[in-house]
Amino acid sequence: MLKGKKILIGLCGSIAAYKTAFLIRTLVKQEAEVRVIMTASATEFITPLTLSTLSKNPVLQEFKKERGEWNNHVELGLWADLMLIAPTSANTIAKLANGLCDNLLCAVYLSAKCPVFFAPAMDLDMWKHPATQSNIQTLKSYGDQIIPVEKGELASGLEGEGRMAEPENIVAFLENHLTAKKKSKTALSGKNVLITAGPTQEAIDPVRYISNHSSGKMGLALAQALQKKGAEVHLIIGPHNLEIPEGIKVYPVTSTIEMLEQANALFEKCTIGIFAAAVSDYRPANVSSEKIKKSDKNLQIELTKNPDILKQMGKKKKAGQILVGFALETNNAESNALKKLKEKNLDFIVLNSLSEKGAGFAFDTNKISIFSKNGSKEDFPLKSKDEVANDIISAILKLI
Ligand code: PMT
Numbered sequence: 001m002l003k004g005k006k007i008l009i010g011l012c013g014s015i016a017a018y019k020t021a022f023l024i025r026t027l028v029k030q031e032a033e034v035r036v037i038m039t040a041s042a043t044e045f046i047t048p049l050t051l052s053t054l055s056k057n058p059v060l061q062e063f064k065k066e067r068g069e070w071n072n073h074v075e076l077g078l079w080a081d082l083m084l085i086a087p088t089s090a091n092t093i094a095k096l097a098n099g100l101c102d103n104l105l106c107a108v109y110l111s112a113k114c115p116v117f118f119a120p121a122m123d124l125d126m127w128k129h130p131a132t133q134s135n136i137q138t139l140k141s142y143g144d145q146i147i148p149v150e151k152g153e154l155a156s157g158l159e160g161e162g163r164m165a166e167p168e169n170i171v172a173f174l175e176n177h178l179t180a181k182k183k184s185k186t187a188l189s190g191k192n193v194l195i196t197a198g199p200t201q202e203a204i205d206p207v208r209y210i211s212n213h214s215s216g217k218m219g220l221a222l223a224q225a226l227q228k229k230g231a232e233v234h235l236i237i238g239p240h241n242l243e244i245p246e247g248i249k250v251y252p253v254t255s256t257i258e259m260l261e262q263a264n265a266l267f268e269k270c271t272i273g274i275f276a277a278a279v280s281d282y283r284p285a286n287v288s289s290e291k292i293k294k295s296d297k298n299l300q301i302e303l304t305k306n307p308d309i310l311k312q313m314g315k316k317k318k319a320g321q322i323l324v325g326f327a328l329e330t331n332n333a334e335s336n337a338l339k340k341l342k343e344k345n346l347d348f349i350v351l352n353s354l355s356e357k358g359a360g361f362a363f364d365t366n367k368i369s370i371f372s373k374n375g376s377k378e379d380f381p382l383k384s385k386d387e388v389a390n391d392i393i394s395a396i397l398k399l400i
Pocket of ligand 1: 309340
């Protein structure tokens with residue numbers, strides 16, 4: 001599974017660094033290509049010569065200004081198929097969670113485009129400290145993976161959680177990740193997926209409209225994640241300011257009626273439909289062809305009900321099609337979401353509540369719960385929308 005993989009290993013200052021020597025030897029035995037970066041304090045625990053011998057590559061260290069040496073952190077970050085920082089100290093966790101960049105390892109982390117894994121190692125109280133735990137959550141919200149610490153005797157002589165995972169467990173964690181990635185790629189490869197995203201705008205007159213605060217970010221995160229897994233993505237999106245990568249088929253729309261027409265045209269050929277758009281439930285009954293002039297009187301605009309796009313797709317849904325909706329709530333979140341799940345004939349509904357900090361409109365993060373038609377419920381912590389998209393895709397994969 002790891003054969004031919006380009007693995008960049010970072011080491012921080014911790015006694016657990018000795019275990020990384022075994023880890024590197026295992027990875028090289030499995031024919032992975034390993035390059036190693038050490039922080040200055042890591043070199044106090046294990047010599048670069050040991051790791052260079054085991055990895056069969058020169059070990060990269062700090063920028064050596066006085067020797068005129070320069071390691072291209074961008075090139076390293078792009079080279080790797082995966083980056084693993086093992087051991088990761090509390091100090092480096094804090095730095096990376098906050099985007100600090102005072103050594104080569106931090107610079108490479110910030111430039112890395114590949115999945116990043118952390119194998120923390122520290123004393124039990126350092127591990128338990130709310131500052132460390134909050135930094136860990138921040139790293140998770142960036143999409144990074146934390147390899148669970150293990151329990152046992154620590155360098156301080158104390159017993160508890162904080163030991164770096166054993167090399168064989170780290171290798172198993174990486175292999176599981178790669179297997180899951182491969183499986184999801186084959187399961188979704190070539191599948192047609194329809195996504196709605198962004199707001200709709202309902203014209204009042206040629207200059208005014210009714211709309212909402214949706215940015216389209218959640219829908220785009222889903223589109224990108226599904227495209228990466230080989231799906232054919234059709235994205236119907238309301239007015240937005242996002243950059244949409246090539247390869248995603250985009251259908252720009254403005255009003256709910258336009259969104260419905262596109263959904264009707266595309267849904268039948270899709271295996272999966274994910275409806276993340278914030279659709280206006282009402283539109284002006286009459287659209288003035290001229291700008292409505294200001295007067296001294298109050299203005300009343302009669303609103304007529306818009307079609308429920310998702311509900312219509314739920315009625316059309318055939319065996320083998322998977323239909324996912326979102327519920328954006330401010331109150332009675334769970335019961336409203338469950339009602340929508342049933343009424344719209346969904347396989348599952350993703351609830352996000354505006355009462356949760358960092359969730360919903362326009363943020364780069366979201367906090368969701370997934371309610372399935374089989375009665376299960378899964379709560380997720382606050383994460384980046386990219387990571388939330390992957391959680392939603394995992395829930396879909398369970399249904400395929
Ligand atoms: O775009 P972002 O800024 O990233 O924000 C993301 C989001 C908050 C918009 C997204 O996560 C979200 O919650 N989308 C659904 C918003 C919404 O309109 O929820 P709702 O509870 O009103 O609708 C329930 C479901 O029915 C949704 O899947 C919606 O797309 C669909 N619907 C609703 C009304 C309608 N007339 N037609 C529909 O298809």
